Amino acid sequence: MSKIFMVSSEVSPFAKTGGLGDVVGSLPSALGKLGDDIRVVMPKYGCIPHEYLEQMEFKFFIYIPLGWRRKYCGVFELEKDGVIYYFIDNEYYFGDPYLYKWNDLERFAFFDKAALEILKHLDWKPDIIHCHDWQTGMVPVLLNAYYNKDTFYQGIKTVFTIHNLRYQGIYSIDIVSDFFSLNRDFFTADKLEFHGCANLLKGGIVYSDYITTVSPTYASEIQTPMGGEKLDGLLSARSQSLYGILNGIDYNVYNPKTDKYIFENYDARNVVNKKRENKMKLQQQLGLTVDGEKVMIGIISRLVDQKGFDIIAEAMGELMNMDIQLVVVGTGEAKYENLFRHNAWCNSQKMSANIMFSNELAHKVYASCDIFLMPSMFEPCGLSQMISLAYGTIPVVRETGGLKDSIMPYNEFTGEGNGFSFYPYTAHDMMYTLRYAIKIFSDKKAWTDLIKNAMRQDFSWNESAKKYQDMYNRLLG
Known part of the structure; x- marks a missing residue:
């Protein structure tokens, strides 16, 4: 001892x-x-x-x-x-x-x-x-x-x-x-x-x-x-x-089966239907178009350059032209706070900018979103991608630091993997990978298998x- x-x-x-x-x-x-x-x-x-x-x-x-x-x-x-x-x-x-x-x-x-x-x-x-x-x-x-x-x-x-x-x-x-x-x-x-x-x-x-x-x-x-x-x-x-x-991560805190903050609790057996219910209730809460089939992308982060917000800013127009919904929770540099506020004001049915720290809302986003976006310039470890996996929310990350160590890229031919990743730090590569993830989302069986892969991961202490x-x-x- x-x-x-x-x-x-x-x-x-x-x-x-x-x-x-x-x-x-x-x-x-x-x-x-x-x-x-x-x-x-x-x-x-x-x-x-x-x-x-x-x-x-x-x-x-x-x-x-x-x-x-x-x-x-x-x-x-x-x-x-x-x-x-x-x-x-x-x-x-x-x-x-x-x-x-x-x-x-x-x-x-x-x-x-x-x-x-x-x-x-x-x-x-x-x-x-x-x-x-x-x-x-x-x-x-x-x-x-x-x-x-x-x-x-x-x-x-x-x-x-x-x-x-x-x-x-x-x-x-x-x-x-x-x-x-x-x-x-x-x-x-x-x-x-x-x-x-x-x-x-x-x-x-x-x-x-x-x-x-x-x-x-x-x-x-x-x-x-x-x-x-x-x-x-x-x-x-x-x-x-x-x-x-x-x-x-602490699975006593981040567990969709027992999480007191989310709308509907679930596990791997009923994840698809329950995530859909969580999504629709979050859409209603945030004033977004209520549609359980719409791809919802979540971001929970400090809004700083390190976390990849410069390439997100570069891709913002393209994101807002896609048939998706984007939910952001976090605070940080004024330029990024204002970027998200402005785009949410212009696209109120498809984007929600929550410039605050709210533990309860963060849990709801993990449980409700389909995709978690985390394109960090560098990331010593990162916990958000591990938390999103626990909730069956599929990460799209850049291959750096702990993101590379925890996210195995999805292979559509073998069904292996727990998320999607890219390496070159560019808006183009991020968007290419995000579009590929959305394409896989349209295949309900493949996406369901991917969710279950994600929820099987063990990143306990x-x-x-x-x-x-x-x-x-x-x-x-």
Whole structure:
């Protein structure tokens, strides 16, 4: 049994903005079921739901050195699904409802130091500290810089997971040196220095024993100039310690048979008729033409370039000329929000633009649509394509990162596959593949078989957790 201490800026269901929160919300309990002793630490944000605040128990408080400052740190504890969670309390840094703000360097410098400081007060020493993304990238650096001079911290191994290499936490060397109490020896090209600045994510890569990322293909892509975000040389140098492990999803949350948010529950036995009923009820709710035979395409995403919205924008006129319906749920860059609002206003019977985040509506879209469109420029893992498969909604994706690892292109001659994919990042290739998917949709037997293929897929955390456990065991020898 390994003792793992996970450090993350967000954890579902307490507070999250995206996939990072989902992963750290599901992986610990899956590892716990395999016999590991898992504990998780995160900030005590002001947005944590009241039901969880009521369950927290205050344990102790200490003061954290932050450069020349000493800051109050309260520690609260909550146990859920066999995992112990610790919440770092400081009203100045985390008291409001925002996970990320203008002063994130100072906030997460405090959090990283607090995560290490509280260990000595828990009567529990981890074998491994597992950090997630740039917000916690300095934990391995601090452990190496001065914490491991204390006998308590000696022998603790570190793992650092990159959820999205594009976000790196780049700040001036002077201010990073101040908050983390590091001398100039740490700010050289082989350590934290990055084009004249300090790079917190680079710190996690350099100083961790093992590095993981969230899909095997993404682990390869980030070692290339195209996908490496100027860190490809470093990642290639550390390739022997780099692992790509595909994320999973929680089938207790994403299960059309028990989902409380959808209009009609279903499973593989009655999926065709029930999906049609869900579609017609969603059409009615959104003011679209009610027609169960109409191809409905869903998009649930952050509206940013990474997710392929530049090629969707290029193809928008062509999409609106097709005999389809398009349902969009998400927020992001103003240019894409306005693109979808305008086209929905011009084509109110065939397009619905829901510029918001609504968990309930997202579930309804997964259950009601025939096709899920996800043409990402790059995608470290992606969860939406896995969720859509669980609901029998067929993904059309670009072959990158976790999309390539999870979607097997449909073969009309053998009936194999669970979706449709293309590689060249162009509107033309996306539309060619989308039209091909719609052609297969017109063959009801082929489409029904494809839906059942999709719903048979298993992307539960069980398999992914076993791979993490194997990696931990390898690290511990």
